[in-house]
Each structure stands twice: as structure tokens, then as C-alpha cells.
Amino acid sequence: MTEFGYFLSCEEFTPAQLVEQARLAERAGFTRLAISDHYHPWNDAQGNSPFVWGVIGALSQVVRLPVTTLVTCPTVRLHPAVTAQAAATADVQLAGGFRLGVGTGEALNEHVLGDRWPPFAVRADMLEEAVEVMRKLFTGDLVSHRGTHYTVENARLYTPPKGARLPVYVSAFGPRAAERAAEFADGLVTMSPDTELVGRYRAAGGTGPVIGGAKVCWSEDRERAVKTVHRLWPSELLPGELPQVLPTPRHFEQATELVTEEMVARSVVCGDDPQAHADQLRAYVGAGFDEVYVGQIGQEQEGFFDFYREQILPQVA
Template sequence: MTACGYFLSCEEFTPAQLLDQARLAEAAGFTHLAVSDHFHPWNEAQGSSPFVWGLLGALSQVTDLPVTTLVTCPTVRLHPAVTAQAAATADVLLPGGLRLGVGTGEALNEHILGDHWPPFAVRAEMLAEAVAVMRELFTGGQVSHRGVHYTVENARLYTPPTSRPLPVYVSAFGPRAAEAAAGFADGLVTMTPDRELIGRYRAAGGEGPVIGGVKVCWGPDREQAVGTVHRLWPSELLPGELAQVLPTPRHFEQATELVTEEMVASAVTCGDDPEEHVERLHGYAEAGFDEVYVGQIGQAQQGFFAFYREQVLPRLR
């Protein structure tokens, strides 16, 4: 059975709102939480972007659910040794533990210190090395490393993770990336119910769970819900590598001028028909996902959680 979790979107909500959502999600019957890790939101309308590692500490005080980062980039903005220390501390604090979802990142968040933004092949190489460094640090032993991209000297986590080993899930959106992830990931992160991609991951030896997320917009007025998605998350419909290479929220706003409300209506589950919400989640289960995280777009959070508690989650069980 595919587990259903709730997706905390740091790009759209303040820390206080995210903590309220975590409480409401657990009370509604969601079994897991995921949280995004950004420096910038995708656009000005979203208007938020708290530091995920501070938020995870606060989450440890309001929920017992396991939490997964979807996803952290441990290669440019933060050195993998610093990311490892942050993840280990979060795992110790969270009653349900942390699962570290990682990816090659977006220029939107990673270019802020003036570092060169490498092409994907280099970023993938950096990610594999970063994961190896973090795994060694998670053991609690002293680590020295001189690799192609990272140097670590005499580093030791004196507060190592409770989870041994701490799971590291790797994000992949194409077949070759999924096959590469199978070689070093404890699980696969991908956002669309693509049977072929998951099959390539499994065929390449990937044995860990497959997890992903989906945005919805519950509301009694479907047309209004479509408008909310179009205003806040048109970036969900950008094709190809645009999401990885555009550097600022303003660039995303320019690119998403091409996204229409009709495109949103055909791609995103909006409104209050439980059949549509259940069908969307069943699509992930049928594709082979082990966990799927639902994120509610917009401020109608109380209504969303009541709707899922009463009309959606019971049917998924």
C-alpha cells in the first residue's frame, strides 16, 4: 500500500503556518511529512522561504511523524559536511526521524554566493561525491576526504544521527538519472507517476522506496482553485530544464507568462470532487510509488485537511 504524506511548502508559507500544517496533517491521518528546501521562492507571489534546518528543529516539537527533505542540495550553497551535521541533528531531534532527500539543485537557490552553476553532468558527479562524504560522517567516525569537488579534514559528528544508517534518497527526473541513482541511493525521489522511469531504477538495481509529491488545490469553487494555482504555482508546468537553470524569481515569472489557466486546469487536481483526488493518488500507487506527499496550494488549509480526513484518506487505506 502506498503511504500518503503531507508536503510542507516552504516557498509559500511562513514557519508558523508550516508548523500549524504539520499538526493538522498528523491529526487528519497523514502518516509522513515532507518539506522543501529553498533559499528563494519560485515567484514573488509565493513570498516565503525559511531556512529548512531551523524549521526541522521546530517541527520536532509539534509532530511525531517522520520527515523527509524534498529535496536538499548538499553541493553548492552548503558544503556536504555542514549538510551532514544539520541532517544528523534534525534526525536526533525528530521523534519520527529524518530521511534526507537530496538532488542536484536549482540555480534559483544555489547561485546566491556567486559560485559557477555547473552543467547537469558535473552537478550529478558532485552529488554522488557529496552523498559519499555525508554517509561517512554519519557513522560518527573521524573523516578526512580529498576528492574531485570536496575536501574534508579531521571532521567528526559528535552528535551523529539516531538512524543508522540515515536514509539518503536521491532525486531523478530522467531515465539516465534514475539509473545512476540506483547505484548510490537508498531510495528514489521523482514527482510524476512515470512507470518507465521507476522500472529503469529497479532494473538498474535500485531497491529502496520510490517517493514523490503532488500539488493540489482543494476548494468548493473549482474555477477559483485553478486561479489560485495559476497565481502561485505556474512553475509546476514549466518544461525541460528551465526549473534548474533560471536564476531568480523574476525569471520564473517571465517564463510562466506562457502558462495559461487552461493548462493548469488540465494538469493540476483542483476543486472538491473526492473522486478526482483519489484517482490522482491511485495513479502514483499504480506506477509503483511507495510514498506520495500531497501539498495543498493556497490558504484553505483547514478545509483541505477536513476534506482529506473525511473523504480521501479513508479510501486510500
């Protein structure tokens, strides 16, 4: 059975707002939380980007829902040994309810220390080795590792994860990446309800959950909702590898000058039509997703949660 969670966008909201959204999500009937991990927002209009691990600590004190990062990059800005410690602590705080979603990252967040931004094939190798390092550390044993990309010397997590194995979900957006994820991931993360991609993951031996998510903009005024998405999240409509290689919010603002309000209206669920919201979630269910996270764009949060509690979740849950 598909579970429906709420997506907390660190790029758009302050830590206090994210914590309040988590409270509202739990009351509305969402059964899980996901949270983004960014150093920068996609554009200056979004205006935020708190340290995700601090926010997760706060969430653990106010809600009882499991939390998944969608997604963390444990390869460049943060060494996998440091990411492992952060993830293990989050899992203890959440009483075993943390799931580590990881991906190959974006230059937007990972270039900030001045490191070279590698091509995708190298980043994919780095990610697989990083997951290997983190899993060794999650055992609580003393770990030394000398690999192609990472070195760890005499490291031990004295506060290991709550469970015997902290699940690591891997993000993939193409068929080859999904097949590779099936080899070492505990689950697949991909945002579009792509039945073929899910099938490739399963055919390659992937047995873990398939996780996805979508942003919407609920409002009683659909035109206002479209304008809100166009102002805050036009980056959602950028094609191909652009989101992985552009280095600054200013570059995203330049690229998204090509995104029109008409494009947003065609691509993003906006307004208060229950059928449109429910149909989007059913598309993920039909594609074989196990967890689907919905994120509300803009400040009309309470109206969104009332709408989903009363009209959407009862239809699809």
C-alpha cells in the same frame, strides 16, 4: 503498502504556518511529512523561504511524524559536511525519523554565493561525491576526504544520526538519472507517477522506496482554485530544464507568462471532486510508489485537511 504524507512548501508559507499544517496533517491521518528546501521562492507571489533546518527543529517538537526533505541540494550553497551536520541533528530531534532527500539543485537557490552553476553532468558527479562524504560523517568517525569536488579535514559529527544509517534518497527525473540513483541511493525521488522510470530504477538494482508528490488546490470553488494555482504555482508547468537553470524569481515570472489558466485546469487537480483527488493518488500507487506526498496550494488549509480526512485517505490508505 503505499503511505500518504503531507508536503510542506517552504516557498509559500511562514514557519508558523508550516508547523500548524504539520499538526493538521497528523490529525487528518497523514502518516509522514515532506518539506522543501529553498533559498528563494519560485516567484514573489509565493513570498516565503525560511531556513528548512530551523523549521524541522520546530516540527520535531510538535508532531511525531517522520520528516523527509524533498529535496536538499548539498553541493553548492551548503557544503556536504555542513549538510551532514544539519541532517544528523534533525534525525536526533526526530528520534530517528528523518530521511535526507537530495538532488542536483536549481540555480534559483544555489547561485546566491556567486559560484558557477555547473552543467548537469558535473552536478550529478558532485551530488554522488557529496553523498559519499555525508555517509562517512554519519558514522560519527573522524573523517578526512580529498575528492574531485570536496575537501574535508578532521571532521567529526559529535551528534551523529540516531540510527546506524541515515537513509539518503536521491531525486531523478530521467531514465539515466534513475539508473544512476540506483547505484548509490537508499531510495528514489521523482514527482510524476512514471511507471517506466520506476521500472528503470528497479531494473538497475534500486531496492529502496520510491517517493513522489503532487500539489493540489482543494476549494469548493474550482474556478477560484485554478486562479490560485495560476497565481502561486505556474512554475509547476514549466517544461524541461528551465526550472534548473533560471536564476531568480523574476526570471520564473517572465517564463510563466506563457502558462495559462486553461493549462493549469488541465494539469493540476483543483476543486472538491473526490474522484479527481483519489484518482491522482491511485496513479502513484499503480506506478509502484511507496510514499506519496500531497501539498495544498493556497490558504484553504483547514478545508483541505477535513476533505482528505473524511473523503480521500479512507479510500486510498
